[in-house]
Amino acid sequence: MDQQAWEKIDELIDKNQNVTIKDLFASDKDRAKEFSLEAAGWFLDYSKNRVDKAMMKALLKLAEKANLKEEIENMFTGKKINVTEGRAVLHTALRNCDKNAKIMVDRKDVMKDVRKVLNQMGDFTDTVRSGKWKGFSGKRIKYVVNIGIGGSDLGPVMANIALTPYTKRSMKFFFVSNVDSTHLAETLREVKADQTLFIIASKTFTTQETMSNAEAAKEWFIAQAVKAGLSKKDAAAAVAKHFVAVSTAAKEVADFGIDTKNMFVFWDWVGGRYSLPSAIGLSLMLSIGRRNYAKLLRGYYKMDRHFRTARFERNMPVIMALLGILYHNGYGAESYCILPYDQYLSRFPAYCQQMDMESNGKCVDKNGEKVTYSTGPIEWGEPGTNGQHSFYQLIHQGTHLIPCDFIGCSRTHNPIGDLHDKLMANLFAQTEALAFGKTAEECRAEGVPEKLVPFKTFEGNKPTNTLLCDQLTPETLGALVALYEHKVFVQGVIWNVYSYDQWGVQLGKVLAKGVLSDLTAKKPSGKHDASTNQLIARYRKAVGR
Numbered sequence: 001m002d003q004q005a006w007e008k009i010d011e012l013i014d015k016n017q018n019v020t021i022k023d024l025f026a027s028d029k030d031r032a033k034e035f036s037l038e039a040a041g042w043f044l045d046y047s048k049n050r051v052d053k054a055m056m057k058a059l060l061k062l063a064e065k066a067n068l069k070e071e072i073e074n075m076f077t078g079k080k081i082n083v084t085e086g087r088a089v090l091h092t093a094l095r096n097c098d099k100n101a102k103i104m105v106d107r108k109d110v111m112k113d114v115r116k117v118l119n120q121m122g123d124f125t126d127t128v129r130s131g132k133w134k135g136f137s138g139k140r141i142k143y144v145v146n147i148g149i150g151g152s153d154l155g156p157v158m159a160n161i162a163l164t165p166y167t168k169r170s171m172k173f174f175f176v177s178n179v180d181s182t183h184l185a186e187t188l189r190e191v192k193a194d195q196t197l198f199i200i201a202s203k204t205f206t207t208q209e210t211m212s213n214a215e216a217a218k219e220w221f222i223a224q225a226v227k228a229g230l231s232k233k234d235a236a237a238a239v240a241k242h243f244v245a246v247s248t249a250a251k252e253v254a255d256f257g258i259d260t261k262n263m264f265v266f267w268d269w270v271g272g273r274y275s276l277p278s279a280i281g282l283s284l285m286l287s288i289g290r291r292n293y294a295k296l297l298r299g300y301y302k303m304d305r306h307f308r309t310a311r312f313e314r315n316m317p318v319i320m321a322l323l324g325i326l327y328h329n330g331y332g333a334e335s336y337c338i339l340p341y342d343q344y345l346s347r348f349p350a351y352c353q354q355m356d357m358e359s360n361g362k363c364v365d366k367n368g369e370k371v372t373y374s375t376g377p378i379e380w381g382e383p384g385t386n387g388q389h390s391f392y393q394l395i396h397q398g399t400h401l402i403p404c405d406f407i408g409c410s411r412t413h414n415p416i417g418d419l420h421d422k423l424m425a426n427l428f429a430q431t432e433a434l435a436f437g438k439t440a441e442e443c444r445a446e447g448v449p450e451k452l453v454p455f456k457t458f459e460g461n462k463p464t465n466t467l468l469c470d471q472l473t474p475e476t477l478g479a480l481v482a483l484y485e486h487k488v489f490v491q492g493v494i495w496n497v498y499s500y501d502q503w504g505v506q507l508g509k510v511l512a513k514g515v516l517s518d519l520t521a522k523k524p525s526g527k528h529d530a531s532t533n534q535l536i537a538r539y540r541k542a543v544g545r
């Protein structure tokens with residue numbers, strides 16, 4: 001982070017130590033309007049933050065000093081900004097709706113391939129949804145089981161829930177990610193083999209969890225087909241009608257036994273956690289149809305264009321990123337909350353968690369040197385109003401500063417009485433309570449007994465953003481995801497870390513292989529630390545080895 005630019009921010013934090021959000025509103029009657037903006041179907045009100053114009057200017061300087069403009073162009077134009085893996089970062093190409101767009105990587109226009117795969121997905125989707133694609137018994141596909149983990153799961157799950165009103169209700173969608181056999185077993189109880197399509201979604205097609213679940217699903221499927229009267233040979237051949245793959249790895253897909261005709265490719269320039277708009281979104285396209293999927297991409301594209309072209313002072317992802325940095329680095333806020341007031345967005349916080357924490361959870365900068373500042377906040381959240389009856393107490397009156405994003409939609413897909421008004425009233429009221437709190441005097445004026453005043457006082461001055469859209473649609477969902485993706489990107493640029501690799505997940509994967517062989521071997525190696533050896537021994541004893 002640029003030292004000089006940061007010093008100015010620090011100086012302003014010190015200077016404004018005693019200025020509260022309440023004071024900021026009192027001194028500027030236009031504050032709400034001035035600290036709000038619209039983009040791609042979303043309205044952001046960031047007026048309930050600890051910022052004035054001088055602070056915003058100082059924060060923007062930080063972005064400028066990090067060469068943000070140039071970095072954005074580098075990403076959009078396919079420069080290999082994922083340096084440690086030697087890759088371009090082009091999830092934005094996946095939703096580029098400009099028919100004439102050309103984006104070159106290694107002297108190849110990637111847009112041609114992007115359009116080709118989208119068409120392949122669309123045609124396949126039409127065939128399955130119309131019932132033309134038949135299972136081994138001649139019946140249409142009714143159940144779709146996506147097997148994948150991390151980015152090959154969280155995006156499809158989140159979006160399938162978010163876009164439930166647009167889904168084909170006569171089909172049922174399941175997502176198996178965990179290598180815990182319970183996940184697969186419970187799913188298989190819900191489906192019939194002859195009407196099930198398994199999507200094996202894995203960028204590398206080597207991920208232990210996914211490949212183990214995929215193998216187990218294939219075995220189960222073949223056994224079910226034999227039970228239904230097929231010969232072993234025919235049952236094995238029927239795999240082609242019931243298993244498709246989404247991957248970058250053709251050889252591994254073929255080795256697994258899936259016909260590469262039924263493979264939907266994507267490319268190494270798509271990071272797992274950014275892969276929802278790639279073929280990884282196949283399960284989503286199957287559930288909402290190709291037209292709605294195209295609208296989702298259009299929503300992404302609108303936010304992409306906004307991000308690429310808007311001045312930073314009116315740029316939604318940039319502003320949200322800078323506010324996040326202010327609290328994380330300036331006020332030491334370790335965590336950050338995403339609170340969607342829309343049941344359909346129930347998995348959005350979990351989705352953002354991977355996107356953000358796998359991207360910016362880094363302790364070395366781009367020069368390989370230990371950073372001297374904190375990066376990547378801990379991200380969490382739950383839908384409102386449930387969270388209000390759980391952890392909001394700590395946000396209101398605890399000792400931690402937790403900036404929150406409140407996300408709501410003006411119109412519900414499911415109007416029932418005044419429930420939606422109540423939901424939205426709660427959202428607005430929470431941001432009001434967090435910002436303005438309740439003073440001891442106000443408590444006393446309400447007749448609160450003196451000894452209870454400290455307990456009933458709310459400090460306030462807790463920062464929030466409010467994001468509102470008209471309605472949650474494929475378009476607004478796409479724009480929302482792109483907004484958070486770009487926010488993460490901007491923060492990574494300012495923290496000077498590589499946001500698109502994830503070496504931190506490797507060690508555990510490697511060690512798990514060694515531990516697995518010790519769990520199953522005739523005699524364990526005993527080569528681990530004393531604690532791990534003890535745990536291995538205890539487990540072996542329990543399972544009779």
Ligand code: F6P
Nearest residue numbers: 150151152202203204207272505
């Ligand atoms: O957990 C690490 C990770 O590499 C994620 O980045 C990725 O989304 C996930 O594993 C799944 O990887 P794949 O799609 O290759 O199976």
